[in-house]
Amino acid sequence: MNETFQANGEVLERRWPALWARLQGEDLTALSPRVTGCGSTLSIDGVQLTSRYDRVGEARLQADSLALDSTVVHLYGTALGDLQGVLLERPALRTLQVYIVNSALFVMVLGLLDQRLWLGDPRVELSLAGEQVEMALPFFALPGEMVLADDFNARMRDRLVSETHLAFNNRHFAAAQPHLLQRLQETETLVRSDPDVARLFDTLQGREVLVIATGPSLEQHFAALKAIAARAERPLIICVDTAYRPLRKQGIVPDLVVSVDQLISERYLPPDDSQAVTLVYLPLVPADVLQRWQGPRYAGYSASPLFDAMRQRLPRGSLHTAGSVLHPAVDLAVKMGARRITLFGADFAFPHDKTHAGWLDSELGPSVKAARYWLHDGHGQRVKTQLNFRSYLLELERFIARHPQVQFFNTSRDGALIAGTHYHPEFVA
Template sequence: MSEFFERNVEVIQQRWPALAVRLLVEDASLLQADLVEGLGSTLSINGIQLTSRHDRTREARLQADSLPIDSPVVHAYGTGLGDLQIELLQRAGLERLYVHILNGAVFALVLQLLDQQQWLSDPRVELLYAGDLTEIKLPYFALPSELVLADDFNAKIRDRLISETHLTFNNREFDPQSPEIIECLQASLSRVQTDHDVAELFGSRPGREVFVIATGPSLEQHFDTLRAIRNQAERPLFICVDTAYRPLLAHGIRPDVVVSIDQRISARHLPPEGTTDITLVYMPMLDPLVLEAWQGPRYAGYSASPIYQQLRAQLPRGELYVGGSVIHPAADLAVKMGAAQITLFGADFAFPGDKTHAGWNDGDLGPQLGAAKHWVLDGHGQRIKTQLNFRSYLCELERFIAGHPQVRFYNSSRAGAMIAGTVFHPEFAS
């Protein structure tokens, strides 16, 4: 033990004894640590610089300036080398600084190498592991280096932080003033006027069991089972997302309801033949050609997006939750129809078996396997390839599930991402 480590840990043991026990078993020896020098110096962990190597203090000041100056409570995600914490604690109006550890081994290593007593001893500081809480806290600053280095225990919070940080950028395509969006909504107007209101479906299946079927690769494990269940007289309601429709049909499985929200969905994804007895639930961004061709009942609804604000005032319709993916309104529809139990199929949010989707070739639906530079934990607790937007969709589904404790959610597979709030289905999840 270094002299720094003993003094740092002594403070932590006095203030947060339970956390100190956890820190003492963190294995910093597994990290590749190097000193990186420039105009100043910093620590590099596994090739990632924790801070600037030129001017750590100036960098910390810039980071602190991104947070509201008058906020009495601030959250820092990642411990870094202590620079941000020291900068924030200079604020006279700061009453509480929560410091959330994103990588326990990295923090343990820093405690060995540098004196951190100044901020650890400040009575305004509260220290905790990020993963001890299920949701992020605002306002916050997340150290970019530790978003990359976050360990498995804190990965769920890392995903929420990245999703929140990217929110404005991701929403740039959904400007209500965009000529393309205005044109698309106008093209669907006549159909929205004459089609059913999705609210007519709300409460129509009280206490029912519902299967919500997405297009993740693990869906392929369940085609035979789903076909057998679909042919039973007494069975769950089958709700599928648009891209799962064709793969289901190819295996002799006809869903009861298809949900679609995306203008990029075409007849290639939703062939209209033989759809007389299949309900289409859609939002007005859907291609009008798809709507015109659909033979079965059509129900229109909106999300909370500003792009529907004017249309909502003109033609009131029921609302479904959208968090970036079509799986969100599909799950919300099941809940609003009255489902007591929902089993998710193909809700992988990752690329198990090095595939992107069930029933489609690599790149057919957008993402290619080669672009997968990120990871989530699967149902076995192992890291599995994914991409950033999938992690964001997963975060939003988990938030949705947490907001509906009256419904029991099952996950049908351990191959895809672990979904907080779900239980692995005893019959389907292997």
């Protein structure tokens, strides 16, 4: 223990004794810090904590993204303390809530740099990011630590990254792009003639629903699902569009299939023998796919402004969308009246180095080799994923939290750990 660490530790022990006791147990051996740049920043596994040229200048630029008159600011990450110091210069600031995103990294910095200026400021509150269920606003998330987040704080990291990318992710539907308007023109006649998805709402009277996505773990349950589907009395089966073909190949006929994607085709929704299957769709699905579907069709919208003009001309029910077709499938089950929903293939990850059930690697998106991110599976281990999958998981968890009247079950520990769900005893050992 050097003098810098001891001095910083005395402040922490006085202000946050429980947190300090926990931090002292951190293992620093996995960190390989390197001092780099004329501004003397730290690099961990090639990730710089701050600018290597002008740390304070960067901190002022970061602070400028937050309103000057903010009385409360939430800062995720501690880095080298530069942004904390700049924010505390603001006379309007009453509370600076700092969240540790990598505990070992924070402890390491305590032994390298004097952090007492911000640690000792009475306006500062300090805690672990992972102790919070949801992110708080207004916030700033330090970029380097979004990459270096440790396991305990990873779920909050995912929320922060998703929120940071939200405006970029929504840009595609923020404006009425010509090709999307053209698609709506092509499907409007069908929307006009097809029944409203709202007719399906409140029709289940508490019947259990199985919602089937296309995650790799679905393959573990094909035999069980085939047996369930053959029962005279069974749960309602809803699947997403990309799960439809693999299910039919296994002899499993779902009751409803949900499709929202403008890029869907008959490759995913083959019309043959679809007479007994109801298709619930949003008007971005190609008109030729809809026209060839042999079973009943129901049209609906999402809350996207893209549908506002058509919504005024042709009112239809709305389904929740947040990037994945699984979201409207689950929302449909809830709005139909399900009080018990069991999820299959809701992995949001690539367990066993596979991307999807029933499809070859890269057929439905990037190859598993391109996966650069991770999340925790039901075994508590890291599993490969894509950045957008983590956002989809987050939005499903938020949806589940908003519907406490519904019981949600997951059927595999190999995919993502989904907050708010229980593991179904029939399918998970």
